[in-house]
Amino acid sequence: MPKTVRDLLDGRSYDEPDRMPDKLTISNLDIFMCAVAIVGHFVDLGVDINIAVRYSLAMMMTEFGWTLAFILVPAFVNTAVSIRMYSQDKQQDSLSNEFTKRKWLRVFILVLQMAPILRFADSLIYAIKSRRAARNKDEASQRLYYKLMLKEDADAALLRIFECFLEAAPQQVLQTSLLLRANQDFAIHQVLSIASSIIGMGWCLAAYQRSIRFAQQNKSNMSWTGTVLQTTWHFLVTLSRIISISMIAFLFPHWTILACAIHILVAAVLIQLFDRTAFCAHNKIADLAFSVALGAVYLFTYILPIEGRTRYRYTVYYTICFLQNIACAVIWYIYGVNEVYFYPLLACTIVPYVVGLTIMVVYYRFFHPKVSKGEFAISFKGDGTEIS
Structure with missing residues (x-):
């Protein structure tokens, strides 16, 4: 498993995490989170x-x-x-993909656009097997x-x-924009869709930060307090966006x-110029498409695709988004x-954003895992790297 837990992106892959916890225990919470992730995907x-x-x-x-x-475009992405990941696994003769060793089943689920379910299913199977081995x-x-x-x-x-930033957030x-048009015939269903997307986004960010905790190279594992702060920071910023x-x-x-398209294209161009990854370097079209997909994610939040300093990139990105x-x-x-929701929505464009950035500052000041002197601190899939 690569240095950013698959290196997102330099094409190398390893079958073990960068840092293992001292106690290899699978809690009921771990099993529960995997099961809820699978069920939540279907509900959303x-x-x-x-x-x-x-x-x-x-x-x-x-x-x-x-x-x-x-629904469909994020599923295709x-x-x-996922197919690219499986291609890398095959090249490296990975031991993983327990659930999808049945090739017909893997193809069937991928055709149904349920790629995350494959990975969550494998994770759940290995968690159960690890617990069974511990008992034995x-x-x-x-x-x-x-x-x-x-x-x-x-x-x-x-x-x-x-899925979170290409499906749940755009949905x-x-x-929300349709709900504001006050069409009562669909209000309940629109609220359900919005609520399921918000819950799914929050759970997605929590799962993301949970994975980060055991994917830090040359760092102490992230504390649960740090995980909660990171989840809250990203959630509030995304909500305001x-x-x-x-x-x-x-x-x-x-x-x-038009404005969103310009934002995505500019972000994709900057990624191509300064943050190109090797994840899809085997194919120019795939490389461009991947940059565009990341550019769409950048409508709502920022994830760093390659190693580098986060301070200046975060400053530029969050300043631009705040001005927007x-x-x-x-x-x-x-x-x-001038309806009843006029001022609450006006406040929600600024207040959650400022609170989110304040939490980000608190996290980096007091709870960010420390890096060994002179070495890079690399986090999950490029969520943020810097030199301490």
Whole structure:
């Protein structure tokens, strides 16, 4: 498992995490989180399909088209990334992919666009096997299955990150902007879709940070306090971005699409120029597509795809996004509808963002794992690296 827990991205892969905890125990919480991740994926997907079908039956084809697009496009991205991962595993003759050793089953699930489920299923299987080996006092097997569980958990977390910011977040933007149009016929279903996406996003970030805790190279493992702070920071920043974009999408949908497209393209170009990864270097088109996918993620939050200092990149990114949020607040104040939700939405463009950044500063000041002197501190899949 690569240095960023698959190196996201330099094409190398190892079958063991960068840092193992002292106690190789699988708790009931670990099993529960894997099971909930699998069930939650199906619930979130079902709720989104439900609202899409209702738009279709009501002949609201524009709403149906956008809802369906935000279901299918992220699923195709996840499937492509997952296939690339399996290709690397095959090249390195990986011991993982327990659940998907049945090739027909792997193909079937990938066709159904459920790539994260494969990884979560393997993670759950290895967790159970590790616990069984521990009960049988088989320490070698316990350690092996624990390592494989962490690897599958890390791969699943990366896929969930893409799902979170390419499906859940855009779906919240779409359904929130439609909800503001006060169409009572779909209000309950829109609220359910928004709520399931918010819960899914929060759970995704929690799983992501949980994977980070055991994927730090040359660092102490992240504490649970640090995990909670990172999850809260990313969640609040993302929530403020979602609300800001939703308000403008409600007022000026076509201009919002153009602005988001420009943001994504600029981010993709910058990634190609300064942060190119080797994850899809085997194919130029795939490399460009991967950069565009990361650029779409950058609409809502920032993840670092390669090693490097985070301080300056975070400063530039969060400053630009804060200015964008302020612009959205000003536009909403001038052109927004003076309804009961007018001022709460206005506040939500700024307050969660500022609180999120404050939590980020507190995290880096007091809870960020320390790096060995003179060495890089690399975190899961490029979430943030810096030289201490």
